[in-house]
Amino acid sequence: MQNEKNKVIIANMSGFYGDRLSAAKEMVEGGPIDFLTGDYLAELTMAILYKAQARRPELGYARTFLKQMEGIMGTCLDKGIKVVVNAGGLNPSGLAAALKEVAKTLQVHPKIAYVEGDNLMPRLADLQKKGVKINHLEKNITLSQYGLPPVSANAYLGCWGIVAALKDGADIVVTGRVADASIVMGPAAYHFGWKRNNWDELAGVAIAGHIIECSGQAVGGNYSNFEEVPTFKNMGFPIAEVFEDGSSIITKHPNTGGLISVGTVTAQLLYEVNAPAYITPDVVAHIDTLKIEQAAKDRVSITGTKGTPATTSAKVTVNCMGGFQNSMTLHIAGLDIDEKVAIFKQSFLEAVGGEKAFDKLQFQYLKSHKIDPTHNEEAFAHLRINVVDKDPKKAGKMFTGAIVEMALCMIPGFCMSQPPSPASPRIVNFPALIDKKHLLQRVDIDGNKIEVKEVIPKGKTLTIKKSKLKYKHKFNTQKTKKIFLGRLFAARSGDKGGNANLGVWGKTPASYVFLKEFLTVKKLKELLPDTAAFKIVRYDFPNLLGLNFYLIGFLGDGVAATTKMDGQAKTLGEYLRAKIIEVPAELIKS
Numbered sequence: 269m270q271n272e273k274n275k276v277i278i279a280n281m282s283g284f285y286g287d288r289l290s291a292a293k294e295m296v297e298g299g300p301i302d303f304l305t306g307d308y309l310a311e312l313t314m315a316i317l318y319k320a321q322a323r324r325p326e327l328g329y330a331r332t333f334l335k336q337m338e339g340i341m342g343t344c345l346d347k348g349i350k351v352v353v354n355a356g357g358l359n360p361s362g363l364a365a366a367l368k369e370v371a372k373t374l375q376v377h378p379k380i381a382y383v384e385g386d387n388l389m390p391r392l393a394d395l396q397k398k399g400v401k402i403n404h405l406e407k408n409i410t411l412s413q414y415g416l417p418p419v420s421a422n423a424y425l426g427c428w429g430i431v432a433a434l435k436d437g438a439d440i441v442v443t444g445r446v447a448d449a450s451i452v453m454g455p456a457a458y459h460f461g462w463k464r465n466n467w468d469e470l471a472g473v474a475i476a477g478h479i480i481e482c483s484g485q486a487v488g489g490n491y492s493n494f495e496e497v498p499t500f501k502n503m504g505f506p507i508a509e510v511f512e513d514g515s516s517i518i519t520k521h522p523n524t525g526g527l528i529s530v531g532t533v534t535a536q537l538l539y540e541v542n543a544p545a546y547i548t549p550d551v552v553a554h555i556d557t558l559k560i561e562q563a564a565k566d567r568v569s570i571t572g573t574k575g576t577p578a579t580t581s582a583k584v585t586v587n588c589m590g591g592f593q594n595s596m597t598l599h600i601a602g603l604d605i606d607e608k609v610a611i612f613k614q615s616f617l618e619a620v621g622g623e624k625a626f627d628k629l630q631f632q633y634l635k636s637h638k639i640d641p642t643h644n645e646e647a648f649a650h651l652r653i654n655v656v657d658k659d660p661k662k663a664g665k666m667f668t669g670a671i672v673e674m675a676l677c678m679i680p681g682f683c684m685s686q687p688p689s690p691a692s693p694r695i696v697n698f699p700a701l702i703d704k705k706h707l708l709q710r711v712d713i714d715g716n717k718i719e720v721k722e723v724i725p726k727g728k729t730l731t732i733k734k735s736k737l738k739y740k741h742k743f744n745t746q747k748t749k750k751i752f753l754g755r756l757f758a759a760r761s762g763d764k765g766g767n768a769n770l771g772v773w774g775k776t777p778a779s780y781v782f783l784k785e786f787l788t789v790k791k792l793k794e795l796l797p798d799t800a801a802f803k804i805v806r807y808d809f810p811n812l813l814g815l816n817f818y819l820i821g822f823l824g825d826g827v828a829a830t831t832k833m834d835g836q837a838k839t840l841g842e843y844l845r846a847k848i849i850e851v852p853a854e855l856i857k858s
Contacts, residue, residue: 276459278452278476279507282306282353283483285313285330291483291505292336296343298521301507303455304344306353307448307481308333311765312836314445315587315695315828317357318420328359329442334366337440342376345439352430352451356442358420360384361712363442378440381433381713386445388421388584388702400706402584405699406766406820416588416696423702424583426549428464429709429720430454436713445585447548449477456510464550464723467730471553471575472514478546478553479518479536479570480506486518486536487526490838492758492845499525515571517563528566531775534812535760538771542764542818543807545732549582549704550723551575556735556809574732577725581701585765590696590829591627591658594667597685601637601647608679609633609651615678616653619670626663628656630831650685654831656694663691697826699765737810739777743852751856753795754845757783761840766830768822768837770844773814780813782855792817795847796840 279301281291285308295304308330321328333355344351356363360382367380388395392411396402402411411418422445431454433441443451456462456473479486486506488497504524509517518533520526537555544556557574600608613631623629632652641647653671657663668688709720756779761770772787774780793800803820823830823837834840 275509275511276303276456277301277507277509278303278305278455278480280305280307280452280480280483280505281336282308283481283485284308284310285316285332287483289332289336292340294524295505295521296340296347296349298524301349302459304349304351305451305455306333306355307451308353308355309357309445310827311585311697311763312827314357314420314422314585318587318695319693321358326359326362329357329363329366330355333363334370337367338370338374341371341374341378345376345378350434350438350455351440352455353441354443354446354451356382356444358387358422358444360442360444364712367440367442379438379714380440381436381438381442381711383425383429383433383441383443383446383709383711385429385707385709386422386425388423389418392418392421395706400702402586402700402702405701411586411698411700414588414698416590418586418588418698419695421584421586423707424549424585425707425709426450426578426723427454427457428550428723429711431458432718432720433711433713434458436711436716436718438713448481449474449548450550452477452480452508453548453550460512465577467551467575467577468573469512469514469575470551472516472570472573473510474546474548474551474553474575475537475555475558475570475573476508476510476516476518479533480508482536482539484526485539486532487520487528488532489526490760491527491532491535492754492760492841493531496529496531497527501525514573515569518568518570519566528568530560530562530568531758533560533568533570534773534814535758535771537812538773538809538814538816539760540762540764540769541771541816542769542805544809547579550578552578554732556811557732558811560812576730576732578723580704580724582704582707582722584700584702586698586700587828588696588698590694590825591656592660592663592691593654593656593694593829593831594663594689594691595652595654595831596668596671596688598651598653598671598682599648599685600651600679600682601644601649602681605635605637605649608682609649611679612651612674612682615674616670619674620666626655626657626667628654630654632831652833657691660691667691695826695828697765697828735810739781739810741778741781743782744854745852747853748850749853749856750848750850752845753847753849754842756851756855757845759841759845761837763823763827763836764818766821766823766826768819768840770817770819770837770840771814772817772841772844773809773812775813777813779855780810782851783815784808786849787815789817792844795849796844
């Protein structure tokens with residue numbers, strides 16, 4: 269039961285490293301909040317931070333957070349707003365030290381804490397020597413067997429180190445790699461004094477954390493039904509008003525752009541998940557048990573989320589050095605483009621010494637040209653060439669030089685999309701699990717050190733009964749019409765390491781009944797032929813009127829190593845919505 273008098277207001281100011289800098293000030297000054305949180309880390313970000321730290325060892329954290337704190341540190345202290353972020357990345361202690369310098373310059377005196385324990389890199393060899401299993405989640409291979417040298421290894425930690433820091437009086441808490449929802453779960457668990465086995469309450473705030481951690485995406489950003497969004501000017505960022513029972517209201521500051529609706533929140537609920545059981549380090553939150561309702565304008569209520577005990581293992585993201593990669597894209601125009609592409613490919617292979625000249629070589633031919641084009645660019649097809657090799661010179665000058673040298677001795681009507689560039693290091697993602705008994709959070713607050721164990725449940729495992737929510741609808745199949753799938757259904761897609769997820773949902777029970785019967789894995793592969801080679805698992809979310817498809821291996825070796833033009837699968841949902849399907853005519857009217 270939601271009690272308006274007993275709630276904690278948690279606002280989010282960042283969804284990734286590079287998000288809108290001004291959001292910090294906007295959230296602090298736009299209305300009353302108790303906590304300000306920020307999510308800066310993605311699997312790609314950890315690779316970016318590794319490269320930064322390799323150049324300058326004192327770095328490895330999200331430097332934009334320092335810039336944000338310069339503008340709001342004093343205001344937060346004046347208003348009693350506590351700040352919790354994972355901007356520490358690979359170097360939380362370094363960020364804490366830099367924050368103290370900012371505070372010194374501003375002549376303010378916040379209590380700054382940092383949480384470590386996620387970085388397994390210094391212990392990795394020893395753990396493996398002791399027989400600790402670090403196995404790839406999909407490839408059934410150990411890290412040792414993988415054969416690529418690891419450059420970073422970070423476990424996803426829970427929220428209780430954050431709770432400990434707040435209990436000890438911290439005004440600002442910076443962490444390394446914690447689960448995305450942990451930065452929201454920590455403040456709520458601290459505020460309400462929850463215990464580690466308050467499963468339903470923790471599950472509820474885990475869902476709230478999942479919804480708000482991607483900043484503008486819960487407020488109409490990247491939303492399929494974008495025509496519903498009143499304005500994209502001055503886009504608000506999301507706020508979770510969390511109650512003692514774990515339920516929440518998702519909202520935004522008044523007089524800001526964007527939209528908080530059942531649709532925008534559903535989109536975020538189905539983003540970057542696989543099964544309805546949403547696993548965090550501290551609890552398993554069952555998305556298919558929650559109830560989502562429009563409570564008022566720009567206010568969406570999330571109630572009834574059930575939780576079960578956390579798992580005994582934690583996710584670990586290991587980034588490995590996988591050689592070097594490069595790519596070039598050619599625009600090829602005019603007539604007989606198939607023949608032109610064939611000639612170019614053959615000539616390129618002859619120039620470099622055949623298909624085995626590189627460790628990996630891939631051609632991507634995109635037939636985007638139009639018949640009888642009205643603009644020069646409409647005559648273009650695209651040939652993208654990707655290479656990977658352990659030798660940076662081969663993936664660099666040898667590769668690009670072979671293409672450049674053909675510029676005047678080749679097919680007519682082609683140009684390069686960008687100048688040749690050197691090969692870049694290829695960071696390969698290795699997702700794994702580790703037994704939590706090997707993890708220990710270490711909290712440092714002005715030199716006072718606290719150790720916090722991860723949640724390892726004991727005793728019987730609680731089970732959640734399958735949702736009894738079922739919808740029935742009998743369609744008149746004699747009257748059908750063709751329509752773009754996206755005119756009836758919304759979608760949201762994204763990356764999960766080397767995998768991708770694709771959530772699809774309707775607005776009415778009838779549309780869900782059709783969607784569930786129509787959009788099987790087989791049908792999805794027919795509609796999107798470039799997904800056909802991958803294992804795909806479908807999950808049902810009847811309470812959200814939607815489905816989620818989990819595409820295993822779709823992004824290859826992860827965002828930092830994939831050869832796909834959309835390396836984060838952000839466009840996959842809209843690709844599906846652009847397909848024409850045949851539906852019962854009554855569905856279009858409903």
